[in-house]
Amino acid sequence: MIIEHNPKELAAMAEFHKGNRAEGLRLQEEFASEFREEYKDKDHCPCKKACRYHGNCKECVAIHRAHQEHVPNCMRPVLNQKIKLLSELTEHTIAGEIEMPKEILRKEFQ
Numbered sequence: 836m837i838i839e840h841n842p843k844e845l846a847a848m849a850e851f852h853k854g855n856r857a858e859g860l861r862l863q864e865e866f867a868s869e870f871r872e873e874y875k876d877k878d879h880c881p882c883k884k885a886c887r888y889h890g891n892c893k894e895c896v897a898i899h900r901a902h903q904e905h906v907p908n909c910m911r912p913v914l915n916q917k918i919k920l921l922s923e924l925t926e927h928t929i930a931g932e933i934e935m936p937k938e939i940l941r942k943e944f945q
């Protein structure tokens with residue numbers, strides 16, 4: 836089961852956009868139910884950082900809500916997709932003005 840761009844969840848959103856809330860909720864619950872089963876004992880967190888909260892969404896999200904600086908790592912691709920579109924407005928010249936900070940990753944990703 837894939838999480839990012841999951842076809843069932845995409846279908847759920849399509850139903851919500853059409854105004855079919857009941858069908859959207861039904862599909863969404865199917866996704867959540869499949870997720871619960873599939874990731875019962877598996878790692879669902881795509882974050883590569885060396886972090887003691889890996890996979891612990893409740894505490895990870897609370898930490899990010901508390902410091903307000905940036906979002907949990909799993910949310911980066913969603914936001915970067917949107918930021919990339921905005922960045923086109925200045926022909927991506929922002930890229931010359933920013934530098935990615937060094938991150939401390941888990942051993943398997945170093």
Ligand code: SF4
Nearest residue numbers: 880890891892895909
């Ligand atoms: S919220 Fe945090 S712990 Fe949960 S998947 Fe995202 S990065 Fe991992």
